[in-house]
Amino acid sequence: MTKRKGGEVIAEYLVEQKVPFVFGICGHGNVGMLDALHAVRDRVRLISPRHEQAAGHMADAYFRVKHRPVATLTSTGPGSANMVMPLVTALSDSSAFLAITANVPTSQANRGPFQELYAHNQADFAQVLRPVVKRSFQPSRVDMLPLALRQAFDTMVTGRPGPVNLDVPYNVFQEEDDVSPPLPSHSFGVHRPGASAADVAAAVDLVAAAKRPVFFVGHGTTLSEAGPEMTELQARWGIPVITSPNGMGLVPADDPLTLGFIGRNGAYPANQAGRFADLVICIGTRFDDRSSSSWNPGYSWNFPTTRLLQVDIDPTEIGRNYPPTLGIIADAKTFAGQLIAALAERREIDRASFAAWRAEVAGWRAEWEAFVRPNFALDTSPIRPEFVVGALADVLPDDVILSLDSGVHHNWFMQFWQPKRAQSMLNSWGYSSMGFGVCGVLGAQLAAPDRPCVAVVGDGGFMMAPHVVATAVEYDLPCIWIVWNNFAWGAIRDLQYGLFEGREIGTAFYRGNQGPGGERYNPDFAAWARACGADGVTVTRSRDLRGAVETALRNRRPCLIDLHVDADVRPPSTGTWSLPPIPYKEPIFGRPHRLD
Structure with missing residues (x-):
């Protein structure tokens, strides 16, 4: 064994595990780890989006496409706190990645240094993540890293996959000890228990x-x-x-x-x-x-x-x-x-x-089919949701990876999209996190660089993470964002209409907050994309949609299509959903049937 810094042990183990990417953002707490990644930059590529949440969703989507985990890296305090959303999203949907978080140095623990959580226990950030990961490891010395790394990778991919946290005091990145990285884990896909x-x-x-x-x-x-x-x-x-x-x-x-x-x-x-x-x-x-x-x-x-x-x-x-x-x-x-x-x-x-x-x-x-199919051909402005799904089915190739965000658009795709391959329709299902589809398409593109990756996202969801377009331009990722622009938090507005006799508040976007009847408002999303250096186009007529998507696919550049969709056409309910104690609604099409 030779003396190694803690950061070197982690970086070398990532190489041994054939982890191709670390998605992370710099901070004072992880500069020592960044230096270790610099030494292996020809084998592990650091991708830095503009927000930690994006890093987590990218890692999650990468696993969903590739079924191989990558890592994220965040600094002490707020940067790592921003990982809560993507971690719980991954945990809810059985997706795996290694979240490396930095913590305060061991010599300062329990003294209240910059960005320490210490009200209940010293260096307590791991307890923040405890409900949203399969396991959190907190090695406080360099010689604890080999075991923690091996167990972290095994835990991620054995049985039901899920994210794992490695919380490292930032002095450990730079301190040295006589240790070697552990042997690589080969757990994923090996443990396949059968029935008796x-x-x-x-x-x-x-x-x-x-x-x-x-x-x-x-x-x-x-x-x-x-x-x-x-x-x-x-x-x-x-x-x-x-x-x-x-x-x-x-x-x-x-x-x-x-x-x-x-x-x-x-x-x-x-x-x-x-x-x-x-x-x-x-x-x-x-x-x-x-x-x-x-x-x-x-x-x-x-x-x-x-x-x-x-x-x-x-x-x-x-x-x-x-x-x-x-x-x-x-x-x-x-x-x-x-x-x-x-x-x-x-x-x-x-x-x-x-x-x-x-x-x-x-x-x-x-x-x-007799009930729904006629609406797929209607040429309208704004565009009917069914037309959008049908047009994309026509023009997107069979190997497309669709990254969907939460919102009313997702309901339409759940009903009518027909993916041609497994692992090609990415959804935040269990936790339904807004921003997953917006950011996840970047990770999907890195997992499948030769396949078209298209995010269909709501206008509300896109505004939670519009910086993704800049990341795509920075790293030359030809992702396409189709922003389902209905000038509202449409899914929640529809709930208000359906459950509260048409009363609406806080769910539609109006200039000057004028309310119903006022001028609808959203930023010019296409102009935003062009300001980032990407292509941007606005589509308000059905007949223009196919051509816009075909051009984006052909150009193989980051592109955003601002798509104005009719907000008054709602998905036809064929079951029901309860928000207790509010009475639930009956299906729009079909009726319940009790076998007993």
């Missing part, structure tokens, strides 16, 4: 007894890269598949048995299949309120009348909201392969077994 033979047999028995089975799959299945197995199960046995937003693209989107998302803003065929199914095979996803119509029976699901086979690598998710008929702790890809093999041995279970069920599903699809 008895559980597999019981699962097959449930399928054999079913007449109307349906799969419900989500991000856990995507993270496990179980697309080939799920596609085979869907095609070979003819079982419909419902997906969470983070599961979209896992099975062929154009397959008539791919039903899309479920819940209030889900697709009608998905909600119908959930209501009428007699067996739900849930793999790697949660029954949260938005994917279960707030657990109101008959709106999306009918448990316990409907039997439930729930498979998850995280035992705490099994039975959280619905007690399963059979719960199995297993990796999604491993279990799907086991199910294929076991079903193949049962000759009485074949595609013909569920023919009548598929016919019902086809009828629901036809009803839904």
Whole structure:
């Protein structure tokens, strides 16, 4: 062993782990670590956005595309506090990155130095992050770093992935000790537990007894890269598949048995299949309120009348909201392969077994198409939301990565977008953080430099992180932002209209804060992009949208399209959603059905 500074130990371990990027912002507390990164700059590239939140969302999106973790670096105090939002976003959606935060030097701990939290414990910042990471490590000496680094990487990617914090007193970056970096971790993708033979047999028995089975799959299945197995199960046995937003693209989107998302803003065929199914095979996803119509029976699901086979690598998710008929702790890809093999041995279970069920599903699809499809062709100004989704489906290539922010635009894409590949529709689902899609597209572009990366974001969300355009120009990232400009916090304004008899306050943008009837106001987003050195164009007519997107794709430069979208057209609800104690609304299309 040779003497190494703490920063060198961390930097060398990042090299050993083949971490290509650190997304971080400088500060007095991490200059020692920056110096260590300078020494390995040919192998680990430092990317510095203009806000720490952007760094975290970039790292999160990188993992969602690549399924390999990168690191972030922030300084003592406020810089690291800005990481709370991206960390909780990643934790909620099972995405992983290593958040390296600097803390006050050990010699000054508990003395109240610049930016120390000390009211309850010395150097207490790790406790701020405790609820929003899988684990926080706080090595206070150089010789503690090797173990902490190895455990941090193992923790991130073993089992259910999640972010991990390495909180380092900034003297440790520069102090020396006789240590070597630990051997690299190879945990990700190695630990794939399967179901027991008895559980597999019981699962097959449930399928054999079913007449109307349906799969419900989500991000856990995507993270496990179980697309080939799920596609085979869907095609070979003819079982419909419902997906969470983070599961979209896992099975062929154009397959008539791919039903899309479920819940209030889900697709009608998905909600119908959930209501009428007699067996739900849930793999790697949660029954949260938005994917279960707030657990109101008959709106999306009918448990316990409907039997439930729930498979998850995280035992705490099994039975959280619905007690399963059979719960199995297993990796999604491993279990799907086991199910294929076991079903193949049962000759009485074949595609013909569920023919009548598929016919019902086809009828629901036809009803839904007849209801929604005419609006996709309407040429209007401002532009109808359906037209936007349809036009982007026409012009964006199959390998596009779509980075979606929170807002009413997301509801439209959940209902109607059909991604052609897994890991290509990025959503902040569990925590629904505004800014994720705005910033995440930068990380997606670094993860997939040869693929087009397009962020569709609301005007409210974009204004939370408009500096991303400058970062794209600085690092020559050809990202495209399509700003869904409806001059409002549209999703919340729609809730006000629907739940409070049309009363609106604080959700629409007016010049001089004039209120309803006044002049609508937003900055000139296209001009902002051009001021940053990017391309910027404003689109107010339907007929101009396709050409604007095609030009942006062809130019391969950072570009922002300010898209004026009709704020008075709302997604058609096919389920419901509760904001207790306010009474929930009935579906706009379709009606609930209780099996019992």
